[in-house]
Amino acid sequence: MNDAPQDTPDRTPLMRDFFDRDVLDVAPDLLGRTLVRRTAEGPIELRLTEVEAYAGEIDPGSHAFRGKTARNGVMYGPPGHAYVYFTYGMWHCLNLVCGPEGRASGVLLRAGEILAGAELARPRRLTARNDRELARGPARLATALSIDRVLDGSDVVAGPPEPMSVLYGTPPSREQVRSGPRTGVGGDGAHQPWRFWIDGDPTVSPYRAHAPRRRRT
DNA sequence: CCTATGATGATCT
């Protein structure tokens, strides 16, 4: 039916194949799957509901557009690893690198539904008015899962499942998958419909167009 | 619901 990986005891090879494809194929296939973040206090399970594709050096919206730097080096490595960046002076965001190696493409994990471990996420997300808001947005997701630059480069495919791993889940039907422009991305790549989400899911973040900052006086 | 704006600092030109 679908070409998604199936549950199997030795999941590692199939999972590697899952990420070693074009980012525009991997991104929508991540929807509905479960990311498990294992913290010292216990695991947090997140069902992915919104992602964005970033197509490496050919993509003006990608951190890799201007080539390899100290920050984005992980994007040039093998697929299935975490690329974590720090932005706006306060926030972290989590990407999963896609193949082939060297293309420097990745999927930004923008939102999800906490399936388990919400009691571990809530203390990190005190401004969330309800559980639906715990991971509704890329920086909120990273905060809820206690993800920072320390996890940059982590292998999310191979065991052990620390500090996090992607497990198989039930993908939504094709009709439930929507696509549109990426959020907060300007420049020449702004119009590309490289954001994917599960239609009607309450944890999907509100769309915001790119807003150029006004110069401070 | 919506829009506007300040926070805050690493990164890159």
Place this chain on the structure above:
DNA sequence: GATCATCATAGGT
């Protein structure tokens, strides 16, 4: 020095 793959808050509709 400008930008930034964002969020929380304040205030209007």
